Amino acid sequence: MKNYKILVTNDDGIGSPGLLAAAEAVQEFGEIIVIAPSTQQTAMGRSLQGNRNAALQPIDYKVNGKIIEAYHCDCAPAILVRHSLDVVFQDRKPDMIVSGINYGENIGATITSSGTVGAAMEGATFGVPSIAVSKETNFADHKRYTEQNWNATKYFLNIFAGKVLENKLPDDVDVIKIDVPESADISTPWKITRQSKFAYYSTIIDTPSLKSKLGDGKIGINENLVNVEKDSDIYAFSIDKVVSVTPISIDLTSRIDFDKIFVD
Numbered sequence: 001m002k003n004y005k006i007l008v009t010n011d012d013g014i015g016s017p018g019l020l021a022a023a024e025a026v027q028e029f030g031e032i033i034v035i036a037p038s039t040q041q042t043a044m045g046r047s048l049q050g051n052r053n054a055a056l057q058p059i060d061y062k063v064n065g066k067i068i069e070a071y072h073c074d075c076a077p078a079i080l081v082r083h084s085l086d087v088v089f090q091d092r093k094p095d096m097i098v099s100g101i102n103y104g105e106n107i108g109a110t111i112t113s114s115g116t117v118g119a120a121m122e123g124a125t126f127g128v129p130s131i132a133v134s135k136e137t138n139f140a141d142h143k144r145y146t147e148q149n150w151n152a153t154k155y156f157l158n159i160f161a162g163k164v165l166e167n168k169l170p171d172d173v174d175v176i177k178i179d180v181p182e183s184a185d186i187s188t189p190w191k192i193t194r195q196s197k198f199a200y201y202s203t204i205i206d207t208p209s210l211k212s213k214l215g216d217g218k219i220g221i222n223e224n225l226v227n228v229e230k231d232s233d234i235y236a237f238s239i240d241k242v243v244s245v246t247p248i249s250i251d252l253t254s255r256i257d258f259d260k261i262f263v264d
Contacts, residue, residue: 037076
């Protein structure tokens with residue numbers, strides 16, 4: 001097997017157990033370099049914001065008993081990936097970027113809000129095949145490090161990382177998005193899905209008014225998912241309870257025949 005070079009990042013921060021689990025899952029494929037935000041950066045999407053005076057800070061990081069190259073930086077995941085490609089991978093781009101394992105699923109129309117997906121898409125923009133991988137957790141765990149059983153998610157990440165590294169992604173596929181239900185184990189089926197157009201997460205304000213604050217909104221799962229597409233990531237994950245594997249393109253252009261738009 002070729003000795004690949006892999007960048008592992010996330011949006012939950014350098015101290016996340018999910019980040020360590022991701023590195024453990026792909027370490028067998030070659031040289032792993034972990035580069036993650038210094039702090040929690042959930043829901044940053046593809047933001048290019050960060051402390052403009054910050055630089056990559058080396059950190060002692062052990063994966064499966066082995067000390068590996070690792071850094072953190074005070075910035076959003078997407079700009080961190082961009083910066084890392086410029087300064088750490090000057091001579092050779094990584095063969096793959098893995099973003100995750102995220103606390104909380106990233107499915108449906110709200111995935112562009114995800115820092116996990118944003119980091120993967122940023123890498124793909126520079127021609128690096130990328131994986132964004134997330135595990136279902138309670139809402140209360142989305143922004144804190146809680147004990148999780150990562151075994152199933154690591155198993156599926158390992159499988160698809162191998163596929164991405166050993167086989168070229170097809171044209172129009174830049175990111176593989178993996179979402180693993182909390183109930184999954186290594187025997188759980190997986191399914192190729194499309195991204196749903198439904199918003200999976202919604203914000204509820206009990207008594208909305210012009211004086212309502214942003215922090216008054218409570219995040220929850222959209223209850224209006226009765227008609228969700230049966231071939232979608234939401235349906236596979238929430239209804240079928242299987243692992244959703246979604247091929248994502250960084251080309252957001254509609255695939256419709258252009259001649260059919262604005263026809264008189």
